[in-house]
Amino acid sequence: MALSAETLFLVHGQAWWLFSEFDAREVLVIEHMKKSISIDGARLANLYIGLSVLCFCVTYLFLSKRKSRVMALQAKSDKVDVYSGLTNFLLICWTFLFASVAVTTMGGVEALVSQPGQFLGRGATIFLVLVHLGRLQLLKKTANRQRIFVIDIFLFGFVIMFQMFNGRGWMLFFLLQLFIATNYCRRELPRKLILSGVAVFLFVAIGFGMYRHFTSISKEVSSRELQAYVTKYSETDNPINWFYSTSVEGFCGLAGILTYAKGDYGISHDFGFSNLGFWLKLIPFFIRLDTSLPFNALDEFISGTYAYQDSITRPGYESFYAHFGVIGVLAFGVLLAYCANKFHFLMMNPRKNRFLICIFSVYLLHPLYGSLFYIFFYSMTECIGLFFFSAIQMASKSIWLTGLVNKRVARRE
Numbered sequence: 385m386a387l388s389a390e391t392l393f394l395v396h397g398q399a400w401w402l403f404s405e406f407d408a409r410e411v412l413v414i415e416h417m418k419k420s421i422s423i424d425g426a427r428l429a430n431l432y433i434g435l436s437v438l439c440f441c442v443t444y445l446f447l448s449k450r451k452s453r454v455m456a457l458q459a460k461s462d463k464v465d466v467y468s469g470l471t472n473f474l475l476i477c478w479t480f481l482f483a484s485v486a487v488t489t490m491g492g493v494e495a496l497v498s499q500p501g502q503f504l505g506r507g508a509t510i511f512l513v514l515v516h517l518g519r520l521q522l523l524k525k526t527a528n529r530q531r532i533f534v535i536d537i538f539l540f541g542f543v544i545m546f547q548m549f550n551g552r553g554w555m556l557f558f559l560l561q562l563f564i565a566t567n568y569c570r571r572e573l574p575r576k577l578i579l580s581g582v583a584v585f586l587f588v589a590i591g592f593g594m595y596r597h598f599t600s601i602s603k604e605v606s607s608r609e610l611q612a613y614v615t616k617y618s619e620t621d622n623p624i625n626w627f628y629s630t631s632v633e634g635f636c637g638l639a640g641i642l643t644y645a646k647g648d649y650g651i652s653h654d655f656g657f658s659n660l661g662f663w664l665k666l667i668p669f670f671i672r673l674d675t676s677l678p679f680n681a682l683d684e685f686i687s688g689t690y691a692y693q694d695s696i697t698r699p700g701y702e703s704f705y706a707h708f709g710v711i712g713v714l715a716f717g718v719l720l721a722y723c724a725n726k727f728h729f730l731m732m733n734p735r736k737n738r739f740l741i742c743i744f745s746v747y748l749l750h751p752l753y754g755s756l757f758y759i760f761f762y763s764m765t766e767c768i769g770l771f772f773f774s775a776i777q778m779a780s781k782s783i784w785l786t787g788l789v790n791k792r793v794a795r796r797e
Contacts, residue, residue: 394634395433395701401628402426402636413643416629416636425643429635432642432710433701436717443721471780472521472535478776479518479539483546486511512550513765519543519558520773526565527739552588552596557746557762559584564742568731590627637702638713641692651691656707658690659757700751707756716751723748743770 405414406423413422489511522536540562547555563581567573594613633640645651664672664683672679690698691706704712727745730736743766747759 391437394699396635398628398633398635399426399430399433401625402639403430416640417633419636419640420643421636421639422643422646425646426635426639428642428646429639429701432705432713433635433638436701436713439714439717440721443718444725447722447725468521468533470784471777472533472539474776474780475518475521475539476535478772479515479542482511482514483542486515512547513768514772515546516543516554516558516765516769517773517776520769523561523565523743524739526562527569527742529569548588548592552593553750554762556585556588557750560746560749561742564731564745565738568742569734569738590624594626633697633702634699635701637697637699638705641702641705644692651706651709653707653709654689654691656756658687658706659760660686698757700756703751703756720748720751740770 402414402416402421403426406412406426413420415421518539522532522540524530525532525536540558544555544558547558559581563573641651664679664686667679671677672683674680692698692702698706700716701713704716706712708715723745727741727748730741731738731745744763747762750759750762
């Protein structure tokens with residue numbers, strides 16, 4: 385359902401917006417962000433995406449007809465880890481320590497508020513990843529049907545608010561992870577809560593997105609300039625036009641690369657090689673850009689193999705066409721259907737590790753907005769976070785057992 389809604393909103397919504405722009409301007413070529421899009425390229429993109437959606441539907445229906453061994457949800461469990469309090473204490477110290485380091489790296493709280501979304505570009509990425517550990521306790525307890533405490537909710541909420549000032553995508557993924565864990569492992573989410581989630585998505589994607597865009601184009605952030613900016617899009621224009629024209633390239637990315645390919649440029653498919661530079665983004669900024677080290681040159685070489693450089697955010701349809709051609713666009717629909725069906729049945733089975741499944745399954749939604757590069761990148765950050773989270777839990781258990789043994793020894797004496 386989430387895949388269908390995202391496809392409708394990000395891809396088909398932008399297609400509708402782009403064709404309406406062709407009609408309104410009465411032109412054959414439109415400049416969108418850094419790319420040129422012809423009416424023929426847009427029509428061809430619409431055809432390819434339509435075929436891909438058809439592949440998605442056929443594949444999903446075919447897989448859904450299989451006899452599934454869906455198991456009933458386990459009975460409600462109020463099991464409490466006896467060392468959960470110590471784990472929370474360590475997580476609080478960990479989260480606030482690396483949050484302060486990340487903010488300091490960014491230039492302080494003022495820079496964080498006035499220039500949100502700059503962590504990935506200023507070398508604070510690894511610290512941000514370490515801050516994300518704070519949300520995992522609530523997510524794990526939800527997936528494992530354990531008793532939840534107020535401190536778990538507080539830590540999750542802190543990470544969400546902190547992350548909102550870095551990137552909307554990560555924040556929305558974290559919320560969706562909790563929604564998935566709750567829906568499959570606790571109880572089915574009521575429609576009112578789902579609608580509330582949609583409202584949160586629209587606020588973060590459009591409302592806060594406008595503020596973030598405003599800070600990126602304004603030299604000095606002031607209330608007067610912000611008011612003028614908001615007035616422009618609420619009176620002379622509308623937020624939907626802003627969103628499709630400045631924030632996403634779900635449809636325009638494919639239309640742009642097809643326009644590029646139909647010209648005198650041609651396309652040299654890289655078969656996914658350009659995605660292999662994802663691990664370089666975890667290297668601190670001052671090290672990665674040091675010209676005396678090989679990382680910057682290696683990053684430029686790997687990213688330079690991508691066939692089309694005019695998209696700011698490379699969406700899935702564009703990426704799969706750049707990697708594999710038309711076959712890639714059709715295979716993209718099949719892949720989405722297979723993964724959606726697979727994750728659904730895995731989450732329905734309480735014998736599986738649903739904590740890990742709900743963490744990684746949400747990134748299935750990312751290809752519609754961004755490239756495979758960021759799926760690898762986000763997955764690696766989750767692996768790093770899970771490693772340290774497990775280490776904290778093991779340390780908590782070890783400390784608790786040591787204390788328990790010492791108490792028993794003291795009693796015997």
